Amino acid sequence: MRRQLPILIVFVSGVFMVIQYFIPHESFEFIYEYAMDWIIIIGIFAMLLGLWSLTRASVSKVQAKAPGWGFSVMTLVGLATMLFLGFYKGNKSIAEGTFFMDLFWYIYTPIQATMFSLLAFYIASAAYRSFRVRTVLATILLVTALIIMLRLIPLGPISGVNQWLASWILTVPNMAAKRAIWIGVGLGATATALKIIFGIERAYMGKD
Amino acid sequence: MNFYERLMQLDRRWIYLGVAIAVTIPVLAPFKVPVYITPEAKAVYEFVENTKPGEIIFLAIDYDPNAMAELHPMARTIMRQSFSRGIRLIISALSQNGPGMAEQLISQISKEYNKKNGMDYVYLGYKPYPGITILAMGQNFRIPFPTDYYGTPLDSLPMMDGVRNYDDVKGIISIVAGNIAEYWINYANGRYKAKVFFGVTGVMTADYYPFLQSGQLLGLLGGLKGASEYERLAKQEGVATEGMSIQTVAHLVVIAFIVVGNIGFFMSKKKKR
Numbered sequence: 001m002r003r004q005l006p007i008l009i010v011f012v013s014g015v016f017m018v019i020q021y022f023i024p025h026e027s028f029e030f031i032y033e034y035a036m037d038w039i040i041i042i043g044i045f046a047m048l049l050g051l052w053s054l055t056r057a058s059v060s061k062v063q064a065k066a067p068g069w070g071f072s073v074m075t076l077v078g079l080a081t082m083l084f085l086g087f088y089k090g091n092k093s094i095a096e097g098t099f100f101m102d103l104f105w106y107i108y109t110p111i112q113a114t115m116f117s118l119l120a121f122y123i124a125s126a127a128y129r130s131f132r133v134r135t136v137l138a139t140i141l142l143v144t145a146l147i148i149m150l151r152l153i154p155l156g157p158i159s160g161v162n163q164w165l166a167s168w169i170l171t172v173p174n175m176a177a178k179r180a181i182w183i184g185v186g187l188g189a190t191a192t193a194l195k196i197i198f199g200i201e202r203a204y205m206g207k208d
Numbered sequence: 209m210n211f212y213e214r215l216m217q218l219d220r221r222w223i224y225l226g227v228a229i230a231v232t233i234p235v236l237a238p239f240k241v242p243v244y245i246t247p248e249a250k251a252v253y254e255f256v257e258n259t260k261p262g263e264i265i266f267l268a269i270d271y272d273p274n275a276m277a278e279l280h281p282m283a284r285t286i287m288r289q290s291f292s293r294g295i296r297l298i299i300s301a302l303s304q305n306g307p308g309m310a311e312q313l314i315s316q317i318s319k320e321y322n323k324k325n326g327m328d329y330v331y332l333g334y335k336p337y338p339g340i341t342i343l344a345m346g347q348n349f350r351i352p353f354p355t356d357y358y359g360t361p362l363d364s365l366p367m368m369d370g371v372r373n374y375d376d377v378k379g380i381i382s383i384v385a386g387n388i389a390e391y392w393i394n395y396a397n398g399r400y401k402a403k404v405f406f407g408v409t410g411v412m413t414a415d416y417y418p419f420l421q422s423g424q425l426l427g428l429l430g431g432l433k434g435a436s437e438y439e440r441l442a443k444q445e446g447v448a449t450e451g452m453s454i455q456t457v458a459h460l461v462v463i464a465f466i467v468v469g470n471i472g473f474f475m476s477k478k479k480k481r
Contacts, residue, residue, distance in 0.1 A: 021399070029347070036344040036351055043337045091359045094308060096315065104308050112274040112305070120458060124227045125220045128465040132473045142466070149459045152433055152452070154242045163244045170417050179418045 007199040014197035054079070144169055210479060215472030223465060230461040234453040241452045248420055249437040251427030252381065252405045256286060259378050261294030264371065266402075268382035268392070269301045269310040270338070275385035275409050276309065281435040281448035282407035283313060283383045289442045291321035296367055297329040298349070298377060302338040302388055311357065325358070326365035333357030339391040346400035348372050379403035379426070389416065397424050407434060 020028040058072040085100040086093050093100040133139045151166035195201035259265055267286060271279045290297055301310040314331055323329055332353040335341045344351040355361050362368045380402050382392045389406060396402040403426055406416060410431025419425035429438055432455055435448035
């Protein structure tokens with residue numbers, strides 16, 4: 001029963017979600033709306049689980065004085081501070097000028113912007129080392145990358161030609177490759193979903 | 209070790225220094241870069257331009273502060289263009305670190321155009337699990353958002369009177385970083401047939417061209433260039449237009465490094481022969 005019940009729930013839910021897509025009747029819409037509420041509620045529990053998991057992992061790292069335990073202390077302090085400030089004034093905490101928002105604007109935002117900006121340096125270094133004309137395929141990759149990068153740069157009389165070439169690369173070979181990938185991903189996801197619905201794939205139940 | 213071999217093994221700190229100098233110069237000595245307007249960017253602009261005053265556009269600000277440099281100018285320009293034309297906006301922020309950032313933008317621009325919350329715009333804020341939220345909004349905005357960002361029930365906001373789901377908005381413009389974009393295409397367009405337009409980061413741009421051709425996506429702004437195209441179209445040149453000169457120089461430096469790297473590669477190979 002411990003195994004059959006989850007499989008039955010997944011089967012019924014999965015089959016319903018497939019069927020309701022094709023039947024635009026209000027009774028199906030009602031159950032669908034109800035299911036949406038359930039998904040949101042379950043999602044919130046998953047978030048609590050994540051919070052618990054993060055806290056437990058960080059605390060045990062600090063207790064064991066594992067390498068980098070100082071970062072875990074910072075994680076816990078940050079988590080506790082933001083939780084406290086968020087709950088302390090409720091909805092008012094998200095108004096401009098509050099300490100909560102100051103932390104967001106003057107600590108969190110610059111940290112994220114800095115992390116993202118570092119990419120420019122890494123990309124330049126990686127391009128220098130890896131974009132080498134070693135083989136025919138590498139040459140095609142290099143030429144394509146140069147055309148796409150050059151579309152952002154004014155090139156005088158050849159700007160129009162380069163724009164046309166860049167546009168062609170994006171809308172023809174790029175699109176063909178991307179479409180093949182998307183269709184592959186779609187078919188793979190469908191196959192996995194069917195395996196879960198019919199109880200063939202049971203990894204989501206964890207260990208027996 | 210000869211010169212070319214040394215060139216091949218150039219210390220990465222020199223590359224970092226080169227990039228740092230390159231991005232600093234245009235900041236100190238700004239210059240303008242001509243921008244080619246792409247049809248996909250023009251499609252977004254024309255959608256907003258052809259929306260009548262009083263009609264509603266759903267503007268999704270789905271990014272975190274890390275994508276601000278590329279995406280904030282898009283959101284800002286679209287919001288200004290909409291408010292200046294009397295278009296009403298329903299705004300959401302489905303990326304977990306974006307709601308505060310979106311709120312600041314909304315309060316700043318609504319003040320500029322003297323627009324009132326609940327009358328001219330509604331800010332729904334954030335709900336976890338964007339896929340589920342987008343699906344639920346297709347049924348009714350009130351399922352995931354019974355209240356707006358400020359805690360006011362949606363039913364008490366005059367603008368939401370008679371506005372139930374995507375059928376009641378002219379279209380959706382999602383300024384997005386990350387996989388939230390896929391949910392808008394799969395659910396809002398795929399399931400509910402909503403008109404979807406995107407503003408995405410530079411690295412995401414190539415991924416979404418197939419959806420343009422299939423008609424699942426009706427317009428696309430790609431990266432800082434897309435933002436600068438939009439600023440030019442809307443005649444609101446700002447940070448994206450200024451940033452294009454920095455991006456141009458940075459790209460030139462990357463290209464120069466690639467060329468130098470290949471010269472070193474070829475010459476050292478030649479010497480070995």
